[in-house]
Amino acid sequence: NAGVTQTPKFRILKIGQSMTLQCAQDMNHNYMYWYRQDPGMGLKLIYYSVGAGITDKGEVPNGYNVSRSTTEDFPLRLELAAPSQTSVYFCASSYSGGSFEQYFGPGTRLTVT
Amino acid sequence: GQQLNQSPQSMFIQEGEDVSMNCTSSSIFNTWLWYKQDPGEGPVLLIALYKAGELTSNGRLTAQFGITRKDSFLNISASIPSDVGIYFCAGMNYGGSQGNLIFGKGTKLSVKP
Numbered sequence: 001n002a003g004v005t006q007t008p009k010f011r012i013l014k015i016g017q018s019m020t021l022q023c024a025q026d027m028n029h030n031y032m033y034w035y036r037q038d039p040g041m042g043l044k045l046i047y048y049s050v051g052a053g054i055t056d057k058g059e060v061p062n063g064y065n066v067s068r069s070t071t072e073d074f075p076l077r078l079e080l081a082a083p084s085q086t087s088v089y090f091c092a093s094s095y096s097g098g099s100f101e102q103y104f105g106p107g108t109r110l111t112v113t
Numbered sequence: 114g115q116q117l118n119q120s121p122q123s124m125f126i127q128e129g130e131d132v133s134m135n136c137t138s139s140s141i142f143n144t145w146l147w148y149k150q151d152p153g154e155g156p157v158l159l160i161a162l163y164k165a166g167e168l169t170s171n172g173r174l175t176a177q178f179g180i181t182r183k184d185s186f187l188n189i190s191a192s193i194p195s196d197v198g199i200y201f202c203a204g205m206n207y208g209g210s211q212g213n214l215i216f217g218k219g220t221k222l223s224v225k226p
Contacts, residue, residue, distance in 0.1 A: 004155075033214075042117070042201060042216030043156070090155050100144045100205050102214060104155030 001026050004105035006091050012111045013081040021076040021108050023091030031094045032074040033102060034066065036087040043090060049074055081112045119202055119217030126192055127225050134220040135186040136202035144205040145178050145185040151198045160187070192224050
């Protein structure tokens with residue numbers, strides 16, 4: 001199993017540009033999450049999904065959108081990039097059967113200038 | 114919102130020494146997770162704790178779920194250079210949804226050979 005994969009690994013965006021961060025998992029997990037990690041801070045939840053077609057906001061959803069059309073994929077969309085969105089983004093997944101253990105991808109480092 | 118206080122923020126230790134770090138919360142959690150993050154990588158799950166008072170080991174790592182359900186600690190025995198990284202605690206309250214995993218800000222561990 002590849003686990004949780006994320007692309008791209010690095011990206012530089014200009015203010016106002018849009019992009020989609022890709023996330024896929026091959027563990028047949030129902031639950032998927034997007035976090036951002038700023039320097040010296042823990043992870044903050046942006047959005048999560050409990051299954052295909054179901055998404056919900058986390059702690060810091062402003063400026064982002066998500067969709068979940070399949071169990072495997074959970075893309076994160078930035079519509080109008082702002083410098084405040086410069087961060088490292090992590091996707092994670094977990095099995096829905098009562099386990100809260102989340103498994104993380106390698107991250108996408110995004111810089112908005 | 115809920116906050117986790119993780120201490121110490123950083124540690125510089127000699128190879129072979131034991132390490133102890135802890136996490137405290139202002140509110141009760143039903144699950145505590147400990148993760149390690151290597152530079153440029155996503156967090157990797159080390160230990161999961163589900164019951165107050167539970168003591169769980171994973172090799173040289175031992176973690177405990179505090180009796181009050183408001184704290185947890187992680188010990189590393191006989192540290193080695195590959196223990197270097199950032200250790201995060203994360204807590205969850207069953208009253209929340211699967212998305213409500215709260216992370217501490219991390220303890221950065223440096224090991225001198």
